[in-house]
Amino acid sequence: MSTIPPEDIDTTGHAGLLIGSRWSPPADPTWVAVIAHGYGEHIGRYQWVADRLTSDGAVVYAHDHVGHGRSAGERVLIEDFEPVVDDLHLLVQRAHEENPGLPLVLIGHSMGGMIAARYTQRHADCLAATVLSGPVLGSWEPTALADLDEIPPTPIDPTTLSRDETVGSDYQVDELVWHGDFKRPTLHALRSALDAITEGGRLTVPTIWLHGADDQLVPIGPSRAGWEQIAPEGAPAKAYPGARHEIFNETNREEVLDDVLAFVHEQIAS
Template identity: 30%
Template structure:
């Protein structure tokens, strides 16, 4: 089993190796999920030669901690960045894709300094600056692509005039997948966010809710993500 020392104790991560892989993806699950729930998704990515690594958030899966208090966003970002560093140390030449679901998607945006609360949910910008990472924890060029699933509204304030934080890089390919019936993170906020970030590819799934990879549409969503990741990696190779 694989562990590292995180912000709130020993954290478990999982790796699904792929011989001769074309790229590696790092998955950050949401609250209530852990890497043991993603074997099926790992097989889908394997079919397009993408190796998957995933993190058990503090208090989830085999990681130490309190599941009710997995950490501040700064701590979550620090833990996820440590995992990316481990991937980079093991596979330094592999194109790297980052994927986050729900809280994991907030963390992924936080790693880019772009997880800024929506203006209607944040009344004190000083509090925003105190509690949300405003600068990237990843060096420029670390990521080949970013996949966001079920992003809560509270992290979708970037891109507005005068917003704190770091603008999302316009040269970073981004795929957002979202259920039209998502009650935890209504899709309307994501639609507004993607209007501000025109290069983001938003895929909406009718009759689907928050946890797309564990709902009846999971096969289509998984295939769409895998195809998109493969396309990004192929496009990178063509421009190399």
């Protein structure tokens, strides 16, 4: 599988310039993927995922959320996730305009899975399917830090990302990753977004929920509980034994992407 370098693209979002990437397949695309990344990281960490998707015929779009990676904004400061969903909609609209008639699949990981779930509630007509990877749903323990007088340091233990040790070591030295503490407004916004999703009703787009069974960053129990409140009737779900948080970067990542693509093929065929 060859690595296709991305083309830089940019969008003017609600709080400034959003820097993103577009990966094109070697032949004419047959479908479109839009990726929403997780808290504190950036889309550059998804090159391998983009390689798998473009090899399958997808043209892939993504951008760094406000306050993340190369995009504008104070680092990891998000006071309301609804405008972040609006930003994502600008990217989805661009992807549709540049690839008219092709089915579009939204793929969200972690906080990006939360954003993707909310997007799917608000813009179901734009999507053929949604993939949620280790999504923050239901409730998330770190949001309780917002209730403390002083938020303690909360560094991410890199060993919780993947059983592949290089994933954690690369994360630690990645200058585009946020290595500092949570910000109170962001924690409040996360809690509000989770409540909005729970109250937003069941998803009407074919959606799959995938999670690492040994995920310590976004524990599987609360996420599964949140998923069960919004899951479409009969929606598929799968937990990977032993897998940690970043299932797209796990030692069984080929299996995970095989499952993603099998689901996508089933949806775009119908």
